[in-house]
Amino acid sequence: MRLSIVITTVWLVLCGNLSAQTILNGSIVDGQTGDPLIGASILVKGTTTGTVTDIDGGWTLTVSGLPTILQFSYIGFAPTELEVTDVDQDLTVRLGDNAITTDVVEVRGRRISEKQQQAALTVETLDAIAIKETPAANFYDGLGSLKDVDLTAASLGFKIVNTRGFNSTNPVRSLQIIDGVDNQSPGLNFSLGNFLGASELDVNRVNLVVGASSAFYGPNAFNGVIAIETKDPFLQQGLSVQVKAAERELFEGGIRWAQALKNKSGREWVAYKLNLFGFRANDWEADNYDPVFGTDLSRDNPGGYDAVNRYGDEFNRSFSFPSVNGLGIIRRPGYAEKDLVDYNSENLKASVAVHFRLNPERSLESTELLVGSNYSTGTTVYQGDNRFSLKDIRFYQHKVELRNRDNFFLRAYITHEDAGKSYDPYFTALRLQDLHKTDGRWQSDYRNTWIRDIQPQVNNLENFPECNGCSIPERRQAEREFYASPEVQALLPGLHDQARELVAMSSSFGTQDRFIPGTARFDAAFDSITSTLLGQGGTRFFDKSALYHIHGEKQFRSVWQPQENSALDLTIGGNFRQYTPNSQGTILLDTMGRNINTSEFGIYGGGTMNLPKVKLSASLRADKNQNFDLLFSPAASVVFSPQPNTTFRASFSSAIRNPTLNDQYLFYNVGRAILLGNIDGVKDLVTVQSFVDVISMPIPDVGQLDYFDVDPIQPEKVRTFEVGARSTIGKSLYVDATYYYSRYTDFIGFNLGLDVSIFQGNLSDQQAYRVAANATDIVTTQGFSIGSNFYFANYFSFNGNYSWNVLNTQTDDPIIPAFNTPEHKFNLGVSGRDIPFNLFGNPVNSLGASVNYKWVDTYLFEGSPQFTGPIQSYGMLDAQINFTVPRIKTTFKLGASNLLDNQVFQVYGGPRIGRLAYISATYNLVKR
Template identity: 30%
Template structure:
């Protein structure tokens, strides 16, 4: 708290000094900046930010450079309404308005209007294929559904990163950022060096031809994930074995001791749930980050207003990625080829993205199959039983007997750090079958084409006469997956690639009334995907502007999200559980003949309790509790659906030095795409089904993509303020409130809301304090929230953190920035199962041959 007070007094004293020296500065300093700001993402056409019909946030490169974050992408954490979660130092996920997760398929991310998702995931690998800092002009974010104009499943929001055109921004720019993290012995590492290098070259070759090239490298040591909370604390509650004495101990960031790796053993008349030992992530991951990306673009302007852009992008990724398991991405590559031709009247765009997961692997599968490679499950549990009984015979307590049994059964297992372990790891991570190996081997391609027509540019006189604008567009997308036999199969033909196609089209009409003070808009969109009927998405907007500095807006729209490739077509064997896509072509017959895992777990636990506490035989306990088992009530996938209503205000006050942006929304969702675990017994005799479902060895276990039966409602709002004291000092603050209202027909499959109720940011920026010296300090707070995922569920603690930087612009185009994130080095986690995030301190040097 003292540090915050000192910083505040320091900036106030600087402000007083600056006002004395610059008393004649024009205080009307924010007017030109805001009133003339143009955005293109909200309506897919250029329009004034103040009069945008829906909420849109904007982060300009120049503003981001004077914030404490080391990159522009990370600065988004300070933008109103934006939530960023961090599964890895090299992997940050953007979300808005709730239902966040590490594979955020409800939020789209574009670069110059081009989707940069990894095709088989249906979501981007953070900014891996995005632009580097030197090439970013600005980032526009739509918080809330953008499906009416963009389709592509953008029902929670959309970010569009806009880069610098080489005709407008020429020269050579070089950035080297060197930093250090893991400071203060907060985890297993001593301080480690972190490095980012960015290069941009842009030049016009003639009045009609220009090119640009970008290169980025990132290297360092990742944050450590080492949560040792027991996920099965009550598995042996009926025998009073808890904590370190629990033989089913399953820590969050320990793998190979999950539900699929446990077995119920009857030892001396008692039933005990026992898990294999597994491995901690800290023992099997080296946490090294090595990421690279580059792009090359050629730009041709045959005549005024016409431009053809041909671009190639590539990325090589080596970092940790989190989904329902933690993955090590190793030599993971993405490549993208795009062509974009636009004129005042029309635009056509086509691109293809290819994905190759390289040598990546599943940490959980590695851990459980490392255990099995040394000793099979059957042999290990048999050895455990024998060792336990011998220990009890020799006078050991029950708790000690379990520890002795584990130590005895684990004798000879592969130990991390040994040559034997490394050799076996290399072998397992090259086996593309998660029942016996750990490799992730996916090759996929996304092909996309789209076009836009500005009818008001083609028929200018007529549409200007009626004060209207008309825009139409279409798009086509095809996902192409190479079946690998583990992650994906083609159920129709093993020799052909799996394809999944989507098409869409929209028309948007806006019209002005009362001398354009009132502008109404309507959009209708149609989308059609393979295996689904066509869906129609309307959007209605209104903007009322009694004056330029006062703008009120309202909108209503629907949005659909079609299943991603993984949700529709996955076919993964993992630890005895088969994860199956929810389309009928993949899971035909499973839904109708299976029983839910939730009811089976309850049934098994009650049987064990009755054996241990009531003295029943296992057969008697099964008969007593057989009605606990429930048939699977779910069925094949349908698209998600959202209805959203929003109102907002943008305006200026206090002599136009205060910019105000506020919004409030209410959403309702249905058909959430989620997962249910279920089993089919290895018998068709009704009388034998309970006995079959009591043992894991006599059932086929599945994790199925389906739709929740719940209807979910959430609401929220945000308030952003920007106040310019003078040409030196600016204060920014925003508050975001996000609330899960209620859930009707709650069935437990609804996606985790995974969003803090309050997210508060505040920044004080000082420019040209003395000559070319500038500085800023930011503080960020979010309250605790419930987090639900298949990896782990629980409560994410609240946290607050501070970023700060000091920058100086030297002569000859050289600038320096000394800064840090989480400068107080108070570790926090943004998601359960993810890493503990500490302080990162850095020095960034940029050299530019010309101002960009």
């Protein structure tokens, strides 16, 4: 009897142990199309045990015993439950296609999860299906159709994403992370778009957090965060290949391979993925030859004018000759950007990542060790304070991370950059002109040539006034009137062309003939200049900067449960970062042994109280940069959900922005002015207006000059109050509306001033400076946005969004804010998915198409003195059609951005952006 009891007990224990190790397998598919659902959730009811489906819709889950109830859900589909009583039970689950559900909201192509629906901040998402359906040429451009987003193109290879104003081509107020890793350039302190980024084949989702977010993401998450999530090699295995061809001789190709390996127990314990991406195209040419905004001379000035994309023709006060008949104001010919820039845009990206499960039996719940490296190189045009040719620039990024999903992570990474053969085309033009003739020699030769060779041609005209017997003043007056006559004015452009041709040839000691683009002589001089470093007679950059970062975070779930369905979750974390800039003085003040290495650290903590229908959150972050005081970023929010599909939210968020290395240490001459960092302050500058007033006097009075000082730069702070609502109206309409008001203190912009030399009471020389500075007044902005999606006719959705943003502050503060944002903009689009049609008599259920129209209001773009001017309102129409051929596992896509070829400027000084029609094929071989 005792023996039977022992045997029974052992049997029950063994059964219990076996049941604890029960492994269930199944798949989740679309109930209508039969397509696998990638990333669908499986959860053991009443627990936190769960998993998600892989790229084939398959899943594996270890449960504690049978029977058990599993909950299946996927964004956009009604959830379902299933009781599992047998390990051999068929677990192929077909989810019904309900466009609107109580748990999640979907308008096809733009899905909103419950987590996002209840987020305190505005979050816009581009997921894998939306990436497939975007009519833009690539997923990064597709972000431009999202609500609140400004996307501008300085070139094909350099796109800028920004939100809520201050849309600089140096996007220092936005943070871009890929799997938690900041992918900024260590020397520039901002991201170069997707140049150092992820291949489209490896992108799983892009979340765009709009607004101040330092309390959640750290410094520089000032106006928004672009969070790119790549595909997990455990969950999305197999081979993917994509090729794309387009106008402008664009060719793009990518390949992704991911595989998981099993241990002796049949558990997947290590997975790896390899990515390779290549891109090349003929870039848009910057060929705006309009006069620079705000300059006095028009195209009609015979002696020349200052054109936007022609460099070396800028203003010089000594080039004015009002007393020489017909000469007037002259300008050096300069060089067009197209003669100075490599428009063969290229980008090569390679990455490898290996994921180790330290406890394979726990599957997704296992702690993982991740090791990865990324490499990127290429050539593109970058627009900052000048237009720059980034040639053969290289980035290296290495990461190691220990994580447990929704529990903790410890992450460390390093980013190195090498400027390669990058150079400044603007200064290249100036150096070419200096090799020909200095400014002083050129204007002297021009004046002498005019008097010696040009004026006699005019004086030989039949009706030239003889004025015999006239006094000298009378003769000069008669000649001036003659030169002002329509007859002579019509001749002046041709006469100035003659003068320029004559001056182009060397005529004095120490000068050379002008370097003519396209000649071997020009190429030799150009190569010599662009291969010599800035400050050493050339225009090449040196930048081998790096950043080192370590970040850890721990989450505590349900630390307090005051009542049923209520729980308090806590999160704590901290990070440390070290910048090691190295420009050898070509960009920063890091010469003469000066150490400008900079470190910063931050710690943060916060909690979320989940109550029935209410979510309360609060957090606090403290950041310390070695050059600035300790700063705090608090945040708090309340989210109220009276119904599962309706959410109201109110939040207070804050952010800080530490001055970039450029704000602190920059020393860079852009021609019209020297751009100056301001870590120590600047004294005794002269206001531009007082200088203009004084030199306009008949007898300049230097005592009328106004002097001012600029205090050392300080971190920028913003506090934002935001309210919003998200709801499903009826069964087919989703609406999301937001209003925000932001208040900036110590706003970072720049001041213009002059360092004036005075000798014996007279002006002798002056140098213009653009100094990084904080606003003395409070700067405020506000905005409103609304987006909606309407699902209709089973396969289609209509989407639209509108954004309004304004800079409220109008003061006498000399700061130049560079708001650079249209007051009004909107997107309207229609998309369809899984539309039934016949191809060569065979039914196909995977046809998709979308059309999007974007309209942007007129606004003033404030950049460097050369690149400040208006951006005219414009509209752009994008469209695409795609379909999948299952037998060859390939999706084909045909589309065009800016379909109507509306030539538009998106940034002042940049190129006109035209149509880019493309065709692509994407092959997916799923590894089971």
